[in-house]
Amino acid sequence: MERGAFLVQQAMRAFRAQNIGSAKSRLSMCAEDIREELKSSEDNLDLRSQLGAVLGMLGDCCRTLGDSPSAISYYEESAEFLSKLPVKDLELVHTLSVSLNKIGDLRYYDGDLQSARSYYSRSLDFHRNAVKEHSAAASQVIDLATSLAKVADVDRNLGNESTAVKGVKEAIECLEKLKLGPEQASLEQRRLSVLDFLHNQLAVK
Known part of the structure; x- marks a missing residue:
């Protein structure tokens, strides 16, 4: 060891x-x-x-x-x-979702959108479960919103605009409900960055 x-x-x-x-x-x-x-x-x-x-x-x-x-x-x-x-440990969930998202990214760049969506969706499912188990974990809520954004981006590229918009709106709602204290400045910066990206996505037609 x-x-x-x-x-x-x-x-x-x-x-x-x-x-x-x-x-x-x-x-x-x-x-x-x-x-x-x-x-x-x-x-x-x-x-x-x-x-x-x-x-x-x-x-x-x-x-x-x-x-x-x-x-x-x-x-x-x-x-x-x-x-x-047993994916209850937050660090484990994060490591697992990162691997799934990276496969999704590589599939996305190769133009295999359906495969990319499959991996992004698996990552999203793990984050949904993690947020249910640890609703107070701000980093998990931000990770959940990021996963929703990834799936929505693929949906948009696949021509599923209404599904994509629904995903983006859900992600925005998650982040707007999240209240962070002054001691969580780095997380707040990340929350605002993802939120800004999502609002821009919503503005794109």
């Missing part, structure tokens, strides 16, 4: 320094270590969660290197691992 934490730390440093090959190499080593551990401890939720996160980071490396098929493969494996866990 200590070796794994060290490898991830080194990989993140390499990634920030744009040394993507080095980052990918370290993350691959970490993923193999965790897989070995899981052979004797299949029910270890922490290990499964860590593997899901590391696979997502490997997807980021491949995406940065322009290798979309490998990126999608890693993101899908990450989502598969994480979706089998």
Whole structure:
């Protein structure tokens, strides 16, 4: 576990320094270590969660290197691992939804809108459930609104304008109901940014 934490730390440093090959190499080593551990401890939720996160980071490396098929493969494996866990933990929900959204993004850029919508919708479902469980978690409400915006954008591009507008309006309602205190300045900035984007989307015909 200590070796794994060290490898991830080194990989993140390499990634920030744009040394993507080095980052990918370290993350691959970490993923193999965790897989070995899981052979004797299949029910270890922490290990499964860590593997899901590391696979997502490997997807980021491949995406940065322009290798979309490998990126999608890693993101899908990450989502598969994480979706089998009891998704009540907010950090887990966030990691899972990020992997699903990144697959959706790559499918979107490839022009496969139906597939993109499928992944965005899965992410949206996880956020809806998370908000039901943790209605006071402001970050989850903002993530929910962002997911609604992604689905609405695809709907608009598919020609489903009324469905898209409905999704945007739901997202705006979520954010306008969200009241944040002065100690949540960064979240408030994010809320206003997403809200501004959504109002602009509503204005576009």
